[in-house]
Amino acid sequence: MKNVSPGPQPAKPEPPPSATQLLPVVYEELRRLAAQKLSREKPGQTLQATALVHEAWLRLVREEDRKWNDSHHFFCAAATSMRRILIENARRKQSPKHGGDLQRVNLEDVAVAELLARYLPDAEAPAR
Secondary structure (H helix, E strand, O other): OOOOOOOOOOOOOOOOHHHHHHHHHHHHHHHHHHHHHHOOOOOOOOOOOHHHHHHHHHHHHHHOOOOOOOHHHHHHHHHHHHHHHHHHHHHHHHHHHHHOOOOOOOOOOOOOHHHHHHHHHOOOOOOO
C-alpha cells in the first residue's frame, strides 16, 4: 500500500470570545455612544455617560428572551434605549415637582443685593 498523506486540513473555527473578553469592548463602545448622545443635549445635563450606559444596560438585559441578530442590532437597541432615557430625564426635569416651572438664574449675572431685596425685603444690604 502506498502511504498517502492527507491534504491540507481545513482551519478549525476559533471559539467565540468569552464574556470576559467581550465586556470591555462592548462597554467602551456603549460609553462612546452615550458620550455622543450627551454631547447633543443642552448644557447643564446632570446625567453622566457612565450612568446612561448603566441604565441602558439594565433596560436591555431586563428582557431575558430578547435575541440580538448581530452587534449592529444590539448597538441600535442600546442607542434607542439611551435616547428614551434622555427624553424621560428631560420630561422629569420639566415637571413642576422637579422645578420645571422655575426659571434658572445665573448668580454671576444678578447682584446679591438685588436677590436679597427681592426675596428678603427686610434684610440689610451686605457690607462691602
